[in-house]
Amino acid sequence: MSEPFISTLAPDQAADAEPESRRLADSSERAYNTIRKLLVEFRLKPEQRINEVQLSRSLGVSRTPIREALNRLASEGFVSLTPNRGFFVRSLSTEGLLDIYELRSIIECAAFRLMCERADDQQIERLRDYWGAIVEGYRDQPPDVILGEDEGFHLLIAELSGNPELVNQLEAINARIRFIRRIQIEHRSHDPRQVDAHSAIVEAALKRDARLGEELLRSHIEITVSATQQALKDALLKVFAPGDTTGETGWRQKRRTKT
Amino acid sequence: MSEPFISTLAPDQAADAEPESRRLADSSERAYNTIRKLLVEFRLKPEQRINEVQLSRSLGVSRTPIREALNRLASEGFVSLTPNRGFFVRSLSTEGLLDIYELRSIIECAAFRLMCERADDQQIERLRDYWGAIVEGYRDQPPDVILGEDEGFHLLIAELSGNPELVNQLEAINARIRFIRRIQIEHRSHDPRQVDAHSAIVEAALKRDARLGEELLRSHIEITVSATQQALKDALLKVFAPGDTTGETGWRQKRRTKT
């Protein structure tokens, strides 16, 4: 029971390590980032119950900032909260993933269409330049950079739609699938066609061809989904080592709650 | 300064009043609901700074559940959090409103299309029956009922799309614009054509005519927007009484943050 459920995690290994001024002003923020990272890296596994006391010890802060962070993460869908029982890591099923990506596709296609209608030429050129500046060395970057640049590209389209709500939505979606995308990219199953896809999307934008652009985006995302599903399967198999009994963690598991 | 910034609000006027067992198990939840209500009713005004101590006194709980509630509300966009300065009521501009409705239109149109593709006949009939059961007395109901039935109609479409993410999104959007819609309905600027619009949408669904349905939905929502804008103007004028200096609360005010 006293087994350190997050392998080892020194009290101040987390976040950005300022000298050692024991400032206690942003424990909440740091807790949020750290816990989110734990979730993203599957060090907290789907359906696992989160123990606030252990977490607070691991991070070297009291339970208050831990709870604040968990509440935020709950609102964002990373964890769920059952009254009097605590926070649980949200289970992640393949179906759920498909649904999120479908939502993403909807948002992005709409953004593209609105961009074609509303953005002026100068703005469209910003999109072209953004992509032009990174397309060459794109595939050779480290995963985090690739991920950031890719998100940036799609976010720029959302911005050019002129509707900040779409940007918010896309950012929220990105946050939810970022760790999966990271896994995917790290597994190097990143398809070279995806680079061309971005270029083609830029082309469509320059021509203001909303219909074409939407179609490109849709298939672009669809390809991503299948690549991601494969990568995810591999990653999960690795995380839930065979024979690990805690491996039955709701992965495609039917819900058993019925209170 | 000691002026009771939320007019008067007896410590236990809030939420559902169980007998008087002083259970302290869900202060957080109750605080969330109460604060949200305060926001929805403009008793906490846009850009106003939220004083946790006063709030906690008003609600008769400590600051802990207040903060938990505010964190949730921050994640949902109702309030914003500036480190070391506290929570602020999110400003609400007309433009912002348009953006949200545009997002809603995007989500709903997509949901309708997917419903046409995926739902079986029996499910479509559920939609028809739902509307059929309420269409007659629709306009004569009290505002809350109208609002609930209208939301139910649109949510049902989202459900029939088969993508629970769309349902979540629509619920989140509804939560954000519910108070505005309430204002609108109470102002009785509810257009009789809107009833027919729902009927027409059902027709399109029965014919599985995605294109027509999307078009109907789009214009349905557009009409709602203009009606709502008018109602909102009236309501805000009433809330921010002329001469009230706190009335300059970011209503169409340019942002001045630049830290």
Place this chain on the structure above:
DNA sequence: GAACGCAATAGTGTCGACACTTTCTTGACG
């Protein structure tokens, strides 16, 4: 008289403690 700095006040961020609830353990009873 205005700008500046300093002290006093108000308010947030975090903590440790405690009350209550759920879960686990143990032992009696069938």
Place this chain on the structure above:
DNA sequence: CGTCAAGAAAGTGTCGACACTATTGCGTTC
């Protein structure tokens, strides 16, 4: 031997207090 219940342990939800930060008001200096 299994079932159930009562008590113990673990864990969450809330509180009041304190440390630190931002803001306000006041007096000083130019």
